[in-house]
Amino acid sequence: MFPVHVQAKDLRVTVGGSRCKQPYSASIYNISAxxxxxxxxxxxxxxSAGAKLGGFAHNTGEGGVSPFHIEGGGDLIWQIGTGYFGCRDKDGNFSEKLFKEQVAHPHIKNGGDQAVSGSQARARRYTAGCQEYTGDRSYTQGGTLYTVASxxxxxxxxxxxxxxxxxxxxxxLSDGKPIGIKLCIGNKQEFERLCQEMKHNRIYPDFITIDGAEGGTGAAPLEFTDSLGMPLYDALAYVQHMLELYGLRDEIKLIAAGKIITGVDIIKAISLGADICYSARGMMFALGCIQALQCDSGRCPxxxxTQDKNLYKGLDVADKRVRVANFHGNTIKSTIxxxxxxxxxxxxxxxxxKIFRRVEQGQTKSFKDIYFPKKPSPSSISKNYVLN
Structure with missing residues (x-):
């Protein structure tokens, strides 16, 4: 009955728990990995340039921090996957030295758990002597073709x-920058065990990114995108349950990723526990994606x-950065x-x-009734821990 007034500056969230020395003020809407x-x-x-223009963050993806992320000038969330691209030694293992060198860059605001011209080979640091990008996760060295798979x-x-x-x-190693993890919930007991270990050892990630089963790029295996993982809303509610149950919620921010495009999508995710949202699909639309469904072919029109210079030279950075910033700004406006x-x-x-969904003909339920029907309790695997 009585509408309120909300300002855009109020839609920012500080990421960084009690062990973080360099907390980051994040927009509630950012570019996904x-x-x-x-x-x-x-x-x-x-x-990256659009993120700088609009004052939000850009997740690098597991490929590492490239010169083009830096060139854009936006705030970066460096995602470190199992390949440790950007901080891998010659044997493919994590390198503390390379991580410390890279994470010190002022554009990198967060770190997290999760081809090639000479510049990309250096960005991913496959091994010394990488010369030329030849395809997805491939490079040439001394005239020999190598493939690097995560x-x-x-x-x-x-x-x-x-x-x-x-x-x-x-x-x-990062001198206190926010560090988090990213996962798609599968085995619930694995995540509850993580909560128990966090409580017992008093070590916490500064943020947890929840990928929903709805997410995934056009290059991902169909079996994974179609069949694996919990849907985003169920996963968010479950993680919210567990963090509250173990008294961890004040230490950890939740980031939601998976088909979040509109202001209403953001509000629904926040109602289930998300502090911040990621968007990949929406940002690609802003770049001019026409859903040609050729993401895995290298022939994106x-x-x-694509890495075909005859195709990517048609993407005008000066124009598209403004479109990316405008998409973010207008989505925040619609949220407000x-x-x-x-x-x-x-x-x-x-x-x-406050959020409702029709569940069947003639019946509507709130998200609270759907996703939080009862107060959670520790499972049997928690018997080794004393909960305060």
Whole structure:
């Protein structure tokens, strides 16, 4: 009945827990992980430049920090995957020295767990002597073609406890920048075990990014994109449950990724526990994606998902960076308009009991009733820990 007034400056969230020395003020809407190599150099530059223009952040994807991320000038979230691109030694293992050198760059605001002209080879640091990009995750050295594939598992840690030690190591090496993890929830007990280890050892990531099953690029295996992982809303609600149950919520910010394009999408994710949202699809639309469905072929006709210079030279960075910034700005504007109309004076006012969905003919339920039907309780695997 009585609309409120919300300002854009109020839609920013500080990322960084008690162990973080350099907290980051993030927009609630940022560019999701898409690597240079998967995207062209002009696409990456335009995204980073748009992030700078609009005052939001750009996740590098697991391919590492390329010169084109830096050229764009936007704030960067450096994603480190199992290939450790950008901080891998000659054997493909994590290199503390290379990580410390790269993470010190002022454009890198966050770090996280998760081709090639000479510049991209150097960015990914496959090995010494990389010369030329020849295809996805491939390079030539001494006239020989090599392919570098990300292994399925990290070599720097092997379980929840050693992962937390790794997170703490990265935080120290980065001089206290926010460090987080990214995952798609599969086995719920694995995540609950992680919560128990965090509580027991008092080591926490500064943020956790939840990828929904709805996400994934056109280059991903169909079996993975179609069949694996929890849907975003279910996963967010579950993680919110667990973090609250173990008293960890104040230390950790939640980032949601998976088909979040509109202001209403953002509000729905926030109601289920997200502090911040990522968008890949929306940002690609802003670049000019026409959904030609050729992401995995290298023949993207609009020069986004390709390394063919005859195709990507048609992507005008000066024009597209403005479009990326405008897309972000207008999405934030629409979020504000919906919040004002609903009487949400702050992000904290967006709660699941205010969001409704028709579940069947003649029946509507709130998100609270759908996703938080009962108060969570520790599972049997928590018996080894004393909960305060």
């Amino acid at each position: 898409m690597s240079y190599g998967s995207l062209s150099k002009t696409a990456v530059t335009a995204l 292994p399925p598992a990290h070599s720097a840690f092997s379980d929840q406890f050693t992962m937390l030690l790794y997170i703490d190591k990265l935080r120290v 609009v020069g986004i998902a 308009e919906v919040m004002e109309a609903c009487g949400f004076a702050s992000l904290q006012d967006i709660t699941p009991d």
